[in-house]
Amino acid sequence: MRISELATTTGVSTPTIKWYLRIGLLPRGEATARNQADYGPAHVHRLRLIRALLEIGGLSVADAQSVLAVIDDPTVSLEQVMRVAHGALAHEAGSASPLGAAAVDAMLERRDWHVAHDAPARAELAAVVSAMVALEGTEPAAIPTDVVPEVARALAAELDPYAAAMDGIARDEVASLPADAPRDVIVERMVVGTVLVDRLLGAVRRLAQEHWFLADRGGPPPADEAP
Amino acid sequence: MRISELATTTGVSTPTIKWYLRIGLLPRGEATARNQADYGPAHVHRLRLIRALLEIGGLSVADAQSVLAVIDDPTVSLEQVMRVAHGALAHEAGSASPLGAAAVDAMLERRDWHVAHDAPARAELAAVVSAMVALEGTEPAAIPTDVVPEVARALAAELDPYAAAMDGIARDEVASLPADAPRDVIVERMVVGTVLVDRLLGAVRRLAQEHWFLADRGGPPPADEAP
Numbered sequence: 145m146r147i148s149e150l151a152t153t154t155g156v157s158t159p160t161i162k163w164y165l166r167i168g169l170l171p172r173g174e175a176t177a178r179n180q181a182d183y184g185p186a187h188v189h190r191l192r193l194i195r196a197l198l199e200i201g202g203l204s205v206a207d208a209q210s211v212l213a214v215i216d217d218p219t220v221s222l223e224q225v226m227r228v229a230h231g232a233l234a235h236e237a238g239s240a241s242p243l244g245a246a247a248v249d250a251m252l253e254r255r256d257w258h259v260a261h262d263a264p265a266r267a268e269l270a271a272v273v274s275a276m277v278a279l280e281g282t283e284p285a286a287i288p289t290d291v292v293p294e295v296a297r298a299l300a301a302e303l304d305p306y307a308a309a310m311d312g313i314a315r316d317e318v319a320s321l322p323a324d325a326p327r328d329v330i331v332e333r334m335v336v337g338t339v340l341v342d343r344l345l346g347a348v349r350r351l352a353q354e355h356w357f358l359a360d361r362g363g364p365p366p367a368d369e370a371p
Numbered sequence: 372m373r374i375s376e377l378a379t380t381t382g383v384s385t386p387t388i389k390w391y392l393r394i395g396l397l398p399r400g401e402a403t404a405r406n407q408a409d410y411g412p413a414h415v416h417r418l419r420l421i422r423a424l425l426e427i428g429g430l431s432v433a434d435a436q437s438v439l440a441v442i443d444d445p446t447v448s449l450e451q452v453m454r455v456a457h458g459a460l461a462h463e464a465g466s467a468s469p470l471g472a473a474a475v476d477a478m479l480e481r482r483d484w485h486v487a488h489d490a491p492a493r494a495e496l497a498a499v500v501s502a503m504v505a506l507e508g509t510e511p512a513a514i515p516t517d518v519v520p521e522v523a524r525a526l527a528a529e530l531d532p533y534a535a536a537m538d539g540i541a542r543d544e545v546a547s548l549p550a551d552a553p554r555d556v557i558v559e560r561m562v563v564g565t566v567l568v569d570r571l572l573g574a575v576r577r578l579a580q581e582h583w584f585l586a587d588r589g590g591p592p593p594a595d596e597a598p
Contacts, residue, residue, distance in 0.1 A: 196502040351493065
């Protein structure tokens with residue numbers, strides 16, 4: 145199909161498609177004339193993936209480029225694909241404190257999870273925990289070093305309901321990866337399962353919060369319930 | 372304390388603090404001289420909250436302004452605070468399809484969750500589901516109308532492990548809100564519990580994924596495990 149048809153099929157405008165081609169997110173079509181190329185189902189699929197990473201996943205163009213680069217490179221290991229996808233989701237999460245890092249260690253120990261020391265989610269979680277401690281009125285840096293392990297274990301205990309819920313979910317997610325499928329199928333499943341499911345889980349949690357919050361207060365107003 | 376001391380205490384630079392003052396994120400200090408103001412513990416706390424929303428939560432400045440505005444306004448109901456916090460987290464999530472919306476309805480029905488029709492997380496989840504269906508090779512719009520309910524129920528069944536996990540978590544979160552506390556304590560807990568815990572949960576899920584993925588493949592390489 146021509147680029148205009150590719151635009152109609154995917155709902156992505158022609159200028160945007162041309163920009164994706166220029167920055168290498170989308171592979172070029174097969175040249176059929178001096179200024180014309182032919183695009184196929186693989187381009188349609190790739191465009192959907194690009195839009196999903198950018199619009200749904202909220203990734204920056206640079207992060208989407210990194211993720212697509214490891215998907216495309218058959219020499220990159222599955223572990224590395226996971227790391228890059230995790231890194232794309234990990235925010236520049238402010239500064240963690242030694243307490244935050246200790247709380248993450250205590251949570252991992254409590255769950256007997258084995259995670260590399262440079263896993264992007266470690267620093268991210270440590271930063272979130274540090275910010276929450278600071279908001280509760282204690283600057284993490286002000287906690288005496290000898291008390292840190294004890295406070296870290298208490299924080300890990302508070303985190304445990306989240307860790308328990310994610311333990312079961314992540315285990316099922318990993319078990320459901322199609323081990324015998326071709327690499328490109330597996331890596332795309334990993335990336336979608338990481339980036340899109342992150343947003344999915346957040347949205348599901350907010351729906352559950354709304355339900356329980358309204359239930360706690362006597363249910364939603366009838367007008368909101370009408371179809 | 373003076374603005375320079377506020378900067379040292381919080382680790383936020385003086386120009387950044389001045390900018391927050393100018394755009395109204397941070398209330399002005401008490402004027403002590405023509406070009407000087409006095410800041411107290413409330414300013415330190417507010418700065419931590421601003422940084423947490425922007426850096427950890429990844430909110431835009433405009434969304435942080437909306438969230439802080441409903442925190443500050445005692446006439447805004449708790450429901451509305453929740454909605455604004457949820458809205459700040461909901462991405463501009465591309466376009467949902469009728470199938471995506473039907474899948475969300477089916478999930479809510481399956482869980483017996485009652486959620487307002489304009490809850491921001493509905494459109495967000497519908498868009499995520501639509502994108503995932505498209506990536507699996509079926510354009511949601513191409514599914515015949517009479518088949519949509521059946522496909523939607525099947526999608527809701529796939530979502531159910533996530534919904535089940537979030538059901539317990541959200542129920543506990545709502546139950547643990549300090550009902551007798553002053554409004555400002557409750558609203559801040561709600562906002563932190565929505566925005567920061569969203570990132571927390573994502574990071575915990577990625578740690579669990581890394582653990583189970585590596586466990587599935589015989590554990591992390593020893594070098595990664597060394598302290």
